[in-house]
Amino acid sequence: MSRSIMTYSALFAAIVVAAFTCACGGGGGTISANPAPPPTSGPYSASTLAGTYAFEMSGQDQGGFFARIGSFAANGAGGITGGVLDLSSGIVPGVATVTITSGTYMIGTNGKGTLSLVDSAGETIGLSIVMTSTTAGLITETDGTATASGNFTVQDATTFASVPNNLTGPYVFDVSGVDPNGAGESFVGQFAANGAGGITTGVVDVNDDFTASGPLPVTGTFAADATYGSTFGRGTATLILNGTTVNFAFYAVGAGRIRMLRTNFPATSVGDAVAQTGTIPTATSGLTGSFAFILAGSSLSGSDVRAGRVSLSSGTVSNVQLDDDDSSASGSGNSNHTAIPAGTISASTYTIDPSGDGRGTLTFTDSSAGTFSFIFYLSSPTQAVIQDVSTGSGTLPIITADGSMQMQTGNPFSTAGEAGNWAFNWSGESINGTTGILAEEDFVGQYTQTTSGSISGGVDFTELSANSVVTGAAMSGTMAVAGDGTLRNTYSITLATSPSSTLNFAAYLVDANTIFVVGVDTHRTITGSILRNF
């Protein structure tokens, strides 16, 4: 089992961990940085992390796409006292269940810190983290052996003894990754757990390798893990998707949420199932308002990430805005950003399943960019998982992607209203002009925004295209809210690195505490979320 992590030590040997040196770095595309000033305020400390936390992350290692989920126990004083994780990686190769024996962590007053997890073989996973609340945070791997993004959330350990019988009622799930052939796949759906380890009914939409399944039936079972179930909430699940068996390891956050990793290697998918709450609408009249969404996946040209917003009313979609960062060229250079509408929007409709399972569809056609189509499942009246099945100018899907959709609330927004302290995690793909490498990059950080929109803070990131890991770099930037803020806004960040780097985004404001961003620059596709952290 230890092989899964132990092998990492030989990976990415070319990566240089950048220090806070002067601008003399940069050989071979590596990056150095000016350090961010130490935080001066905030509610966080080592005592913030106390208890067991379920984490989930995915990214790129030497074996390609990989994912890991697990649980670690923090003692509230900077120590990790135990845990377990499941890793699906081409390096294993396969899926390994690995015991976490020890580790350390540090959290600054602003919530930004580090976390190291040591396994039973003595190998260490090094992570940069930022707290988004006193119970949850965001993760980027910054140990130079891989790059990945994810998050963690506190578990209710008092529920572990009840797993799986405490899983009862309807759940919405979103699991995605790669199929056995290495092509992208996405599962979104809803199932009903019977409180006795069974899934009695359900429905799923699969977009596998640019092929959309339409709604398919789901049944399945859950079982607690005899070894790690009572201590870390671990279990196993089997979903039968229209007759096809898909196996998972899972970690219970509580009765309302499990974190799932597909264990049918080489297929590797990761995601969550969350309890459906509130009154799920059964007609379009029950789903009205403005919604922001964010998606990530692949299209023909490579990485494809999207964010946008729509207004929904009585089956009609209006006020469409979408930013598509799709890795393909348009115009001069390899600019890869398309702002929708690019032409005239038509055929804008949405549906909602009358059965109450929360499934719906959303579609519109841009006369220049083609048809955009999505499947969504409501986890509440204001929040959904969403799968992209857009057909562009053809008749079959040209993208496999999924993400989140959330009602915009609290508007009108303003630049001053966005002032405060924010945590972020961005992930994407970039190509480095010096190294010529096309690879994944992941960022995690924290900053303060003033009422005038000025931003300053710190960031850690792994940028495989530059063979670099950078920790504690200073960053600055601006947030500019346009109009009432419910449409596209402008967000720009400059990293105090050498060479310097500026990332420009379109920003969609969800509520007072959440922002979706998607990149608009050449040489990278990137997306992520920004969450107010105090």
Added chain:
Amino acid sequence: MKMIRMSLGAVWLASAFLLSASANAQQAPSLRSGYSLAREVNLVGTVSSIVEDSQTGPLGTNVMVQTGSGLVDVHVGSASYLKLNHLELASGDSVRIIGENFTSGTNAVFVARIVQKGTTAVAVRSPKGMPLWRNGTRLQATAKTQSQGGAL
């Protein structure tokens, strides 16, 4: 994983030889129209140059291939992925590339599905055009906001 891809590549290569048209004189579609096996072209030529950071096509590595009918700009995905699968390209190499012509903005680009040099063939896209160099869809965890937060 690597061995699986190689064998899949061989299968797809064989099927492509059967299915591919010898030439495709029709106007190239846009990337937004999606990949089609029916429009595939079997390109044979010599590598003229390699551009790892292409400015004119999708992000990634482009190879300029000299064919009997002229120079073709081919997007092969990622040089790192080809190298991982034991295929390294250099100027002067004889290659066979199966793919499809597209327009990308104002540019023309030949999107490779299978790259073959000697007896080594690497599938860089699935038969439906899905990029394989980044191991398919990579849904960043950040896009799953429903997985954030601490709701129990």
